Amino acid sequence: MNYLKVDSVELAYDGRNILQSIFIDCKQGEIVGLLGRNGCGKSSLLKIIFGTLKPDHKYISINDNYIDTGYHNSRIAYLPQHNYLPGGIAIEKLARQIVDADYWDEFTTLLVYQNYHKQTISSLSGGELRQLEIMIILYSKADFILLDEPFTHVSPIQAERLKSALRDCATRKGIIITDHQYRNILEVSNRLVLLTNGCTKHIVHTDELITYGYISGH
Amino acid sequence: MANTRTLIWYFYRPIFLWNNTFSLVFAVLFILHGYNTLPFGLFFKFLGYASTIFLQSATTKNVYMYYRNAGHxxxxxxxxxxxxxxxxxxxxxxxxxxIRNELLKG
Structure with missing residues (x-):
């Protein structure tokens, strides 16, 4: 079973500590929910794990093998907050470069793919594009998936489908997910980690989210 | 490797015309003015590369994530x-x- 470990991450901007004493881990088969207030460093932490942001210090390993850049050899895939698919290329061609060949047939049964696979991303609405981008990441070759706000721009019915897809995906991969729609995160996650004051707190009971001031008690 | 070749083409496609315009313009300058222009040609090409990186980073930086998710x-x-x-x-x-040699001969 694959095991991702992120330890001793330190990040500072202009002398201000953004991340310190960070520890987060994820096993294949689980969804870890990463919660935290705006600007607390959730996206920065995901980018550090993915390898696109260089921190002052980090130790990231998969199965105890140190990795410097998460995306090399497609070990880790990352859904950024913004759209990432290039324009002007048919969706089928774009998807083929990232989607795992072993799951290609399953991927092609998705409605959003079937409706638009011959077209470019300009044919899709914002919600459909987001849905497609999420599914491409979930069906990627990567062992670990990092999702930054996947529920944004997604309608309630699509959110339900997404949660189901996440659970399916988690049977073969490890997922770290963050979103401000925390109820969705609570529902879909096996474990919760709260990022507060630059440190990770492992949440055992949701009442602790009130204690740490992430949600109000009312 | 086929995957990498395809990705290279996807990455090259939006900047193909821009960079080859630099090459073509210099090729015409070379035909007209000869070997003295060669050092300038190199500078001209690197200007094209610098402007490509600047323009791409300013306008379509988001798609870099696509290539990273493909492992590059x-x-x-x-x-x-x-x-x-x-x-x-x-x-x-x-x-x-x-072409220049043929023109000079003619």
Whole structure:
């Protein structure tokens, strides 16, 4: 079973500590929910794990093998907050470069793919594009998936489908997910980690989210 | 490898015209003014590469994530496409030399 470990991450901007004493881990088969207030460093932490942001210090390993850049050899895939698919290329061609060949047939049964696979991303609405981008990441070759706000721009019915897809995906991969729609995160996650004051707190009971001031008690 | 070749083409496609315009313009300058222009040609090409990186980073930086999710760093993608582009430039320059020689003979 694959095991991702992120330890001793330190990040500072202009002398201000953004991340310190960070520890987060994820096993294949689980969804870890990463919660935290705006600007607390959730996206920065995901980018550090993915390898696109260089921190002052980090130790990231998969199965105890140190990795410097998460995306090399497609070990880790990352859904950024913004759209990432290039324009002007048919969706089928774009998807083929990232989607795992072993799951290609399953991927092609998705409605959003079937409706638009011959077209470019300009044919899709914002919600459909987001849905497609999420599914491409979930069906990627990567062992670990990092999702930054996947529920944004997604309608309630699509959110339900997404949660189901996440659970399916988690049977073969490890997922770290963050979103401000925390109820969705609570529902879909096996474990919760709260990022507060630059440190990770492992949440055992949701009442602790009130204690740490992430949600109000009312 | 087929996957990498396809990704290189996807990365090169939006900047193909821009960079080859630099090559073509210099090829014409070379035909007209000869070997003295060669050092300028190199500077001209690197100006094209610098402007490409600047324009791409300013306008379509988001798509870098697509290539990273496919397992390739942006630096590696630029190295591939600029390498190919420079080869095209060299071939174009060679053809320009032949044309210039023919014109001088004529």
């Amino acid at each position: 760093s942006t630096r590696r993608m630029y190295a591939y496409v600029f390498g190919i582009d420079f080869l095209i430039y060299i071939v174009l320059l060679f053809v320009s030399m032949l």
